[in-house]
Amino acid sequence: MARYNPKSVEPKWRDRWAADDVFRTVEDADKPKYYVLEMFPYPSGRIHIGHVRNYAMGDVIARYKRARGFSVLHPMGWDAFGMPAENAAMQTGRHPAELTYENIDEMRGQLKRMGLSIDWSRELATCDPDYYRHQQKLFLDFWKAGLVERRESAVNWDPVDQTVLANEQVIDGKGWRSGAVVERRKLSQWFFRITDMAEDLLAALDDGRLDGWPDNVRLMQRNWIGKSKGLTMRFAFAEDAAAPNGAKEVEIYTTRPDTLFGASFIVLAPDHPITQSYAERDPALQAFITECDKIGTSEEALEKAEKLGYELPLKAVHPFKEDCTLPVVVANFVLMQYGAGAIFGCPAGDQRDLDFARKYDLDVIPVVLPPDADPATFAIEDEAYVGPGTLFNSEFLNGLSVEDGIAAAISKIEEMGAGEATTNYRLRDWGVSRQRYWGCPIPIIHCDTCGVVPVPDDQLPVELPEVAASEFQTPGNPLDRAEAWKRVICPKCGREARRETDTLDTFVDSSWYFARFAAGVEDAPTDPAKADYWLPVDQYIGGVEHAILHLLYARFFTRAMKKTGHLSVDEPFANLFTQGMVVHETYKDENGEWVLPEDVELKDGAHIHAATGSAITVGPIEKMSKSKRNVVAPEEIAETYGADAARWFMLSDSPPERDVEWTDAGVAGAWKLINRIWETVEGAAGGLKDGDPDPSTSPDDATLSLRRATHAAIDGVTSDIEGFRFNKAIARLYEFLNLLRKSDGADIAAQLEALSALTRLIAPFTPHLAEECWALLTEEGRGLVCDAPWPVADPALLKQDLITLPVQVNGKRRSEITAAIDLDPKEIETLALDEPDVKKFVDGKSIKKVIVVPGRIVNIVVA
RNA sequence: GCCCCGCUGGCGGAAUUGGUAGACGCGCCGGAUUCAAAAUCCGGUUCCUCACGGAGUGUCCGUUCGAGUCGGACGCGGGGCACCA
Numbered sequence: 002m003a004r005y006n007p008k009s010v011e012p013k014w015r016d017r018w019a020a021d022d023v024f025r026t027v028e029d030a031d032k033p034k035y036y037v038l039e040m041f042p043y044p045s046g047r048i049h050i051g052h053v054r055n056y057a058m059g060d061v062i063a064r065y066k067r068a069r070g071f072s073v074l075h076p077m078g079w080d081a082f083g084m085p086a087e088n089a090a091m092q093t094g095r096h097p098a099e100l101t102y103e104n105i106d107e108m109r110g111q112l113k114r115m116g117l118s119i120d121w122s123r124e125l126a127t128c129d130p131d132y133y134r135h136q137q138k139l140f141l142d143f144w145k146a147g148l149v150e151r152r153e154s155a156v157n158w159d160p161v162d163q164t165v166l167a168n169e170q171v172i173d174g175k176g177w178r179s180g181a182v183v184e185r186r187k188l189s190q191w192f193f194r195i196t197d198m199a200e201d202l203l204a205a206l207d208d209g210r211l212d213g214w215p216d217n218v219r220l221m222q223r224n225w226i227g228k229s230k231g232l233t234m235r236f237a238f239a240e241d242a243a244a245p246n247g248a249k250e251v252e253i254y255t256t257r258p259d260t261l262f263g264a265s266f267i268v269l270a271p272d273h274p275i276t277q278s279y280a281e282r283d284p285a286l287q288a289f290i291t292e293c294d295k296i297g298t299s300e301e302a303l304e305k306a307e308k309l310g311y312e313l314p315l316k317a318v319h320p321f322k323e324d325c326t327l328p329v330v331v332a333n334f335v336l337m338q339y340g341a342g343a344i345f346g347c348p349a350g351d352q353r354d355l356d357f358a359r360k361y362d363l364d365v366i367p368v369v370l371p372p373d374a375d376p377a378t379f380a381i382e383d384e385a386y387v388g389p390g391t392l393f394n395s396e397f398l399n400g401l402s403v404e405d406g407i408a409a410a411i412s413k414i415e416e417m418g419a420g421e422a423t424t425n426y427r428l429r430d431w432g433v434s435r436q437r438y439w440g441c442p443i444p445i446i447h448c449d450t451c452g453v454v455p456v457p458d459d460q461l462p463v464e465l466p467e468v469a470a471s472e473f474q475t476p477g478n479p480l481d482r483a484e485a486w487k488r489v490i491c492p493k494c495g496r497e498a499r500r501e502t503d504t505l506d507t508f509v510d511s512s513w514y515f516a517r518f519a520a521g522v523e524d525a526p527t528d529p530a531k532a533d534y535w536l537p538v539d540q541y542i543g544g545v546e547h548a549i550l551h552l553l554y555a556r557f558f559t560r561a562m563k564k565t566g567h568l569s570v571d572e573p574f575a576n577l578f579t580q581g582m583v584v585h586e587t588y589k590d591e592n593g594e595w596v597l598p599e600d601v602e603l604k605d606g607a608h609i610h611a612a613t614g615s616a617i618t619v620g621p622i623e624k625m626s627k628s629k630r631n632v633v634a635p636e637e638i639a640e641t642y643g644a645d646a647a648r649w650f651m652l653s654d655s656p657p658e659r660d661v662e663w664t665d666a667g668v669a670g671a672w673k674l675i676n677r678i679w680e681t682v683e684g685a686a687g688g689l690k691d692g693d694p695d696p697s698t699s700p701d702d703a704t705l706s707l708r709r710a711t712h713a714a715i716d717g718v719t720s721d722i723e724g725f726r727f728n729k730a731i732a733r734l735y736e737f738l739n740l741l742r743k744s745d746g747a748d749i750a751a752q753l754e755a756l757s758a759l760t761r762l763i764a765p766f767t768p769h770l771a772e773e774c775w776a777l778l779t780e781e782g783r784g785l786v787c788d789a790p791w792p793v794a795d796p797a798l799l800k801q802d803l804i805t806l807p808v809q810v811n812g813k814r815r816s817e818i819t820a821a822i823d824l825d826p827k828e829i830e831t832l833a834l835d836e837p838d839v840k841k842f843v844d845g846k847s848i849k850k851v852i853v854v855p856g857r858i859v860n861i862v863v864a
Numbered sequence: 865g866c867c868c869c870g871c872u873g874g875c876g877g878a879a880u881u882g883g884u885a886g887a888c889g890c891g892c893c894g895g896a897u898u899c900a901a902a903a904u905c906c907g908g909u910u911c912c913u914c915a916c917g918g919a920g921u922g923u924c925c926g927u928u929c930g931a932g933u934c935g936g937a938c939g940c941g942g943g944g945c946a947c948c949a
Contacts, residue, residue, distance in 0.1 A: 004903095043949050083949065156947075167947040217868055221944075224867050300945050304865040334865095353865085428946090435947065507949070546943060548868075553946095581870095582943075622941085628948070654876045654889065660869090660942065667876075667890050674889090676904095728877070732888035739888095807884035812930045814884055852929055858883040862929050 005679035007643025011769040015116055023787055026074045026120045028534060035071035036535050037063045038515055040543030040551070041078045044126075045085065046104040048111045049632040050651065050663055051544070051583040051625055057648040057766075058580060058657055058727065059542050060117045064765040065722050067118070068791035074535055076518040077112065077119045079105050081128035083507045084167060087439045090473035097439040097473065098465075101128055111636060116644045116768050118787065123518050127510035128439070132517065134462030135526035136509065137444040139558075141455045142565040148194050151453065154432050155298055158186035162476035165436040168299045169628070178476075185294040190434035191443060191503065195557045199226055199426045202556055205572055213576030215658075218548045225549050227427025231256035232411050233341060234420025236267055236317035239326045244315065246278035251317060251329070254340030254425060258414065259406030262395035263347040263368035265358060267317045267329045268310075270337040279313055286311055286331065293333040308357045309333050320419050321396065332357060338429050348385065355385040368395050369403060431554065433506040438468065438479045440504030448491035448498035457492050463500070478502060511551060512558035515541075515573055527567045536568065537575045545579035545658075546624065552577070578725050581660040585631040587620035595630035622662055638668055645767035646671040652727040652766060674735070675770055678763065681742055682756055682774040703746030709798050710740045711755045716794035718762045727766075734762060753778070758792045808833045809860040810842040818859070826853040833859040 018024060028034075039059035042052055063075040086097035093100070105126060112119075125132050143149050157166040161179035165188075170177045195202075203226045205211055206219045235250040243249045251267060269276045271293040280287045289311040296306045309332060316326035327345070334353055335344055348358035349367040358365055367381050369390040376393050392398045392406045401409055414420040434443070442463040444456035456463055466486035472479040480486070480502040491498035513526070519535035520527040543551075552574070559573040588596040590610055600611050608617040625632045638647045650671035655661040714737035721730035741755050756778055764771035764786045775786035801822060806829065808816045816838035820829055830851050833839060839861065846863040853859050 040949095045949095080949070085948080165947075168945095169948045171947095221868050225945085227867095298947080301865075304945085306865090431946075437947090506947070508946095511949085544943090544949095545869080547949085549944060550946065551949085584942075624943075626948080656877075658869095659877090661876080664875080664890095670890055673904095680904095729888085732878075735888050805884085809884085809930075812928095817884070850929070852883090854883060858930085860883080860929055 005676050005770070005773075007645060007675075007769065010773050011114075011116065011643055011645070014769045014772040015113070017772075017785070018118075018787065021785070023785065024075070024118045024120050025122060026076075027072055028531075029072045032070055032072040034074070034535060035063075035066040035540075036074045036515075036519060036538045037066065037540045038074075038076070038518070038538045038542070040541075040547060041080050041511070041514060042108065043080045043083060043085070044101055044104040044108050046107055047632075047634055047636070048108055048115075049583075049625055050635050052112075053115065053635045053647055054583055054651045054657075054661075055542060055544070055580060056112065056115060056117055057651050058578070058725070059540075060115075060119075060648075060768075061652065061722060061727060061765040062540055062542070063118050064768060064787060065791065067787065068761065068764070068789065070790070073118075074123075074519060075117075075119055076123040077117070077121065078124055078514055078518065079108075079126040079128075080507065080511050080514075081105065081126040082440045082504075082510055084169075084437065084439070087437060087473060090439075090470065094470055094474060096468070096470040098128065099470075101126075101439075114639060114644055115648065118768070123521075125514065125517060125521070127441070127507070127514065130462045130464050132514075133441040133510070135517065135521075136441050136505070136513070137456070137461050137463060138458065139513065139526055139562065139565070139567065140505070140509075141444055141458070142567070143193065143561050144455055146561070146565050148197065148561050148564070150192050150194060150430075151189060152192060153187045154190045154192070154434075155185045155187050156190075156436070157298055158184045159476075160184055164476040164478075168297070171297050171299075174295060174297060174302070182295055183297060184291075185296075185298060188434070188436075190432050191445075193431040193433055193557065193561070195431045195554075196426055196428055198557055198560050199228070199428050201560065201571070202226060202428075202553065203228055205556075210572050211577075214574075215577065215579055218545075218552070218577060218579055221548050222553055225428065225553065227425075229256045229425050229427070231340075231423060231425060232258040232414060232420055233423040234258070234320070234414050236320065236327070236345070238329075239316035239318050242315060244275045244278055244313075245282065246274055248275050248278075251275060251343055252341045253343045253345055254423065255345060256425075257347065257350060257403075257407065258410035259392060259395075259398060259401070259403050260347040260350045260368050261319075261321060261345070261410055262392075262398065263349045263366045264319060264327060264345040265348060265364035265366060266327050266346040268332045268335045268344050268346055268357075269313070269329065270335045270342040271331055271333060272337045273331070273335075273342045276313070276331045286313075289331065296333060303334065303336065306333055308353065308360065310357060310361055312361075320414065320417060328363070330361070339427065340425055349381045350385055350387060352385045352387070355381065355383075359383075366394055368392055368398075431506075431508075431557070433509055434503040435506055436478045436481075436502075437504055438465065438473070440507060441510060442480075443501045443503050443505055445501040446489055446491060446498050447501060448494060448496065450496055451491055451493040451498075454491055454493050454498070460492070480504070508551060508554050509558075512554045513562060515555070516559075516562065516568060525567075527562070529567065529569060532568050532570075536570045537573055540576045540578065541574040542578045542580060544582055546582065548579060578657070580657050581655070582624040583663050584622050584660050585625050585663045587623055587629050587631045589618045589620060591615050595628070597630050597632065599634065624660075625663075642668060642672040643675070643769070645770050646675055649674065649731070649767055653731040654728055656728050657725055674738075675767060677742075678738060678759070678767075678770060678774065681738065682760065682777060685752060685756055703744055704748045704751045707741065707744040707747040707751045707755055710737055710744075711751070711758050712794040712798040713737075714762060715758055715792045716799055719791070719794070722765065731766070734759070734766075737762075760786060761789055761792050764789075804856060806833075806856075807858050808836060808839050809858065810839060811862060812860060815839050815842055822856065826855060829853050829855075829859060833861065 037059055039055045063073050067073050081101050086101050089100050090097045157171050159166050159176035159179050159181055161181035171183050176183055206223050233254050235252050237250045271290045280290055296302050310330045313329045315329040317329055319325040346354040348355040348365040365381050370376055370393045371390045392401050398406045411422050444463045446454045448454050466483045468479045487500050489498055489500050515538050516527050520531035522528040555573050560571050562568040563571050588601050590596050601617050602609050602611040608619055610617055635647050650668045717733045718730045760771050760774040771786045803819055804822045805817050805819050807814050816836040818832045830853055843863055849862045849864055851861050
């Protein structure tokens, strides 16, 4: 008996699939459609184990749905623009395009070797002008529809390299290459008005349109959009004073107007117009603002930064207490983008305000009394009280609940004409300008006479100019220096003008690729008829790290494409599955450089560099990422054990939604299994070929129990695949195989039925092995297992007539009874009380009650 | 800092609605086979205890006849935080 040899078997079947073109998408009117999509990869050059996990899951679904008779669309492409290629160009002196296409070729080969059932005829790369020309068209259509606007926005600026930095490139407030302290700088940039859609993006999370999404992702998106109802109100300045910009009052936004009587200061954002007007004549304030600008642009950095304040020579009048004036300060924890860019501080009810008040010695007036607290003694120490309670120290609000207090305060302020109830969103508009080369050019022309002019449709695409590879070794955006490309004739007035040199955020590229796969046509982004057929994506699968940004942007884009006539759905992904990440330890060498796991060796309990023998520091377990180099190449596994073993192993053990830490141990188990299946099928097939496949007779026990096991396996594996429980499907297959290997007594028909079912059940997981087995089991010319129908479980064989019930005494399991499945509870009780092991614990005590849960358990409660 | 998630044997994990904790796999131990090894096959494997029995799902508290599962507090780890993709 020949040992199974994936090296020859796997390529053989892949060639056959390719020759027969079996995975080409067919729009078959007689079949229901199914669009399964995994998040497309960034072409880093090598697939990593996380990709295998992602694409193996998608392939199980795709192959399963094919077998269930669906017309399946399962495409693949490349999220090919982005910083890594530009960084690599900086290091290697090679052009990003050259590097990227080389990487794509490499990775395409690796993915193909995984045996995925992909329709490669639909492959796309976002860096291809054939893709991004349509994206430019979409940008212009969005512009015409009023969904795009231009405005000032801050970026991280490296003053030494004279370049814009991504947040990832800012480490502890310093530029990653220059080490210079990063500043915030304002640039005129392009925005998509995603906030216009906030209400519908939010509503769809709860109205049933996204029932196929995990709850936690919907919750994260809901919190991200952050709808809040509150009060926008104005505080007049004391003594009729005015700020240098002429303002005589300041507008603030609050979600807690009930705490107005606890207000002890007003806070303005550093970039608030009033702040700015003071800064013009106050160098100390200017210095303070510069200091705030060094924090960077990420919300995390802003929130974690030490709370700093600067008092303005200004007092605000409390609207309810005319003799009470509040200091007006500038502080780094208030954001101009949110609400009005100004708040009132209520230290008793907000931890940040409290920290700030303690630091600057401002009043702390408690206004919410926790239930059961004594108003005479209740005081705020180090912790603000944010819970429910009764308002006090608050004049007309005294005695009201927080909720009622909010309503009462809003009506009072509205009555006074000092403000109005408003709805606010935490969500900000989507800034899409990037000062980089390797992205989709923004199809805009700047004319001194006409201003901003869109590039006419017939001049699309605006292609990236040829740029010498050496250009990437100079900091800054090469497009800025591409003078010949920048110079252009204004389409409106015919005078000399300049091209926009910013490119689009790569999130734009990935916000509509699913539509391009499904309905791409040469002369338009989509063909609406095709889009209607395929969209929405029936099953989208990808990493949970994309739970907010990518998925929210894709949802926005779909709405925008609908508004501009490119699509007619408004939600792109009917069902979403967020897989956990593959994580791994991180390693650094003595110079603090990241080291690949494959270069690390464990020697005498210490980690060393395999090549140099130098010491390695082991860092935290983190998601595998190119930047930290903690990636494992699946190629080696596939090389040694075959693609099937790699796929099987990635899907066994860990539940798909959970993070999995990669370890080398265990792959061999998958290899063992593949051999056991092969051996079982090959061994049996030889002796079984003459059997008549009529599995309806032979009632002897071995046959019946094998048939039951077969149908239980079909039923279980089917529901596990439907429910994305691949690890459990695999456990069931192991159980089934173990039983099958011990069922020599069963008749030939039942064995053949079992082998045939096993082969079809493993086909989505280990497709090459399944084809090889199928060829042995079936007559010549009966086709491929990837075209075979999914087995169907016979309900009659799933029924059980006996059941084992555990018997507990006072909640502890003492015995068990076996009874007919529909036995009367009274009789079960009698049976249970008769058990010797039960009597031992019951005798001599009084039975207080007996709980019989049919089909589950018996519990006897004794005193 | 804020939002979300996770925590069960030596390890990955399993456990419909609250109802036998540890399925299945890895590892380990023992045996068979072998000149020997690898591979393969068979058996065992939560911990404590000779046993009877007891303890046990990150920690503490609670609800319940019964809690891995529900509620509260806490701890640790991970993801996201708008220019990494």
